[in-house]
Amino acid sequence: MTLGRPARQVAGSTPPVPAAVTGGVEPELPRRGDGAGRGRRGSRGARREVRVRAPWPLAVPAALATVFLLLPLVALIIRAPWEALPDLLSDPSTRHALWLSVRTATVTTVLCVLFGVPLAWALARGSFPGRGLLRALVTIPLVLPPVVGGVSLLLVLGRRGLVGNRLDDWFGVTIPFTTNAVIIAQTFVALPFLVLSVEGALSAADRRFEDAAATLGASRATAFFRVTLPMVAPAVAAGAVLSWARALGEFGATITFAGNFPKTTQTMPLSVYLAMETDPDAAVALSLVLLVVSIVVLVALRGHWWDARRTQRLA
Amino acid sequence: MTEKSTGLDARIGVDLGTLRLDAALTVAPRRTLAVLGPNGAGKTTLLRALAGLVPLRHGQITLDGTVLDEPASGRYVPPERRDAGYVFQDYLLFPHLSAVDNVAFGPRVRHRTRRGPARAAALEWLARLGLAEFAHLRPAALSGGQAQRVALARALAPGPGMLLLDEPLSALDAGTRLEVRAEIRALLPTLDVPVVMVTHDPVDALTLADEVAVLEGGRVVQRGEPAEVITRPRTPYVARLAGLNLYPGTAANGTVTLGPTAGGDPRTAGAGGGGGLPGAPVHGALRVAPNAPPGAVLVALRPAEVGVHLREPPPETRVNVLTGPVVSVEALGDQVRVLVASTPAVRAEIPAARLGLLRLVRGTPVWLTVHEDALDVYPSDGATM
Secondary structure, X not given: OOOHHHHHHHHHOOOOOOHHHHHHHOOOHHHHHHHHHHHHHHHHHHOOOOOOOOOHHHHXXXXXXXXXXXXXXXXXXXXXXXXXXXXXXXXXXXXXXXXXXXXXXXXXXXXXXXXXXXXXXXXXXXXXXXXXXXXXXXXXXXXXXXXXXXXXXXXXXXXXXXXXXXXXXXXXOOOOOOHHHHXXXXXXXXXXXXXXXXXXXXXXXXXXXXXXXXXXXXXXXHHHHHHHHHHOHHHHHXXXXXXXXXXXXXOHHHHHHOOXXXXXXXXXXXXXHHHHHHOHHHHXXXXXXXXXXXXXXXXXXXXXXXXXXXXXXXX | OOOOOOOEEEEEEEEEOOEEEEEEEEEOOOOEEEEEOOOOOOHHHHHHHHHOOOOOOEEEEEEOOEEEEEHHHOEEOOHHHOOEEEEOOOOOOOOOOOHHHHHHHHHXXXXXOOHHHHHHHHHHHHHHOOOHHHOOOXXXXXXXXXXXXXXXXXHHOOOOOEEEEXXXXXXXXXXXHHHHXXXXXXXXXXXXXXXXXXXXXXXXXXXXXXXXXEEEOOEEEEEEOXXXXXXXXXXXXXXXXXXXXXXXXXXXXXXXXXXXXXXXXHHHHHOOOOOOOOOOOOOOEEEOOOOOOOEEEEEEEOHHHOEEXXXXXXXXXOEEEEEEEEEEEEEEOOEEEEEEOOOOOEEEEEEHHHHHHHOOOOOOEEXXXXXXXXXXXXXXXXXXX
């Protein structure tokens, strides 16, 4: 709550923002206000006396950190070329980039769920040697610089790569610098988010529910799809949203492995980067779009997190 | 189902950590066996083995003539093909499904019943248990008693070949427990299958079961009709549940010499008796009715049959007189339990009003009178398994 206040003050102290801006971001702001208000009313009624002022060695850095995190976003809103925005966003290249990003991120998310949930299950429930090691390996893409990921993908799937040369020789399939390469690069970086999210939920889930399903006649597969999976659905959804957001913002692995070709591999982050050199206004406009998408994702995710916690409590 | 052997016949051998379970049980259809035992005796493991959730290490499980598990022949039927209706201690209702979908789950996955008919049958079960109006609720919205009944309906809906109840009433508050106990009691005779219920509550065993098996340390130490088990305990655990004093000894010529007996169950012999001081060895001798069976025996004594006096009473021919200091005094409603460190130690029960006269505190020396007819003497190797 203490963190929320300076944020609102900063937001409030930006009068030069035209009405259109508030219109764009408004759907999010009142909600937040509501929530904070509700919380505050509750705490005021229940424990008015015990409310303590944060000690300054904590309050000052906290306020600075808040400003540091939010000021760039505010700058983005202030400096956005609002008059030119409709033109910039209706530019075909922008539309292509946005559409490509949404499309690839969505396909990536589907792939992450299809392959990530079984992997999470194996990590959480499997009984094979090296499970701990595998779990550690799966998290590597989380900490690996995405550029390195892109280079590694080239080494595997590039035309001279370990697998890529076979694909090229035998099937005439070339992956690098295609839209498929974008999806592969995004999946590489996004998959761990889903795996970790689902694996955590599976590990925490009470396995005796599967016992109960078994005594009712369910095979292990049936028990998984009818009982376990629905019970960890909030975690799958949260992982999917995280993966989608991560895929949408992917830059390093994509530009290394898929290149930067308009319509086929030039996603939103790539075109923002490109536009910064030629048309900064367009870059700001594109960034604004990504910011809005991020906020939408955040809202979606908070709902799922809340759900996930509730489900766990019930279980 | 074959004609010749119906019901459940099992010898369950499971090693799990420190637990070594080796228990034989037989339950006919329409009969309920209560497995009574302290925590850690292996009760839940026994049920899990019957359901196939824990494979046997040795022994055999046969239901209606079909072998479900037999390590010797390598036969093992997995839980999903065992037709065991299992009511878990904490129910384990699927939190993402409504009550009716929880109950319909079994028929749908076991018999591939379609959604519509399965839900209709589930609604019937819920209605039968008085839950029709809660059918659409998720388990989180149900009270403990309602969840218990949904769990029961879920276990019964697929038409199981046996019903396994794990502490069916332990998670309920006292009032609900009475209510659900009455419902289970009404339900059990209508089921055509053998029922195994594990519990640590003697009231469940006495009110719901046709037969009681006492499980201690992984072994059945006593089995019989509920009334018999509770009046003629064979172990300190059952004696404590029944509130009886229990002494092992050797009977001869109208006298039982207390102490470990050669032929008796080691669990009985080594312990200090149900009414004795915890851990103290049993000494002394008791005069018993002349028709008592000779040899290794157990002597049970109801605390209320013990007379407590501040002075030595005049001797009488058929009365045992014991003496010792009071160890503890504990109120039980309008009765008071007095533990006396006599030889043997005795738990006596006197009216609260009499305590007001005697004014017993720890250390007060007292004399106890026990008529020999009050001592129930029975062979210690009888039905013990």
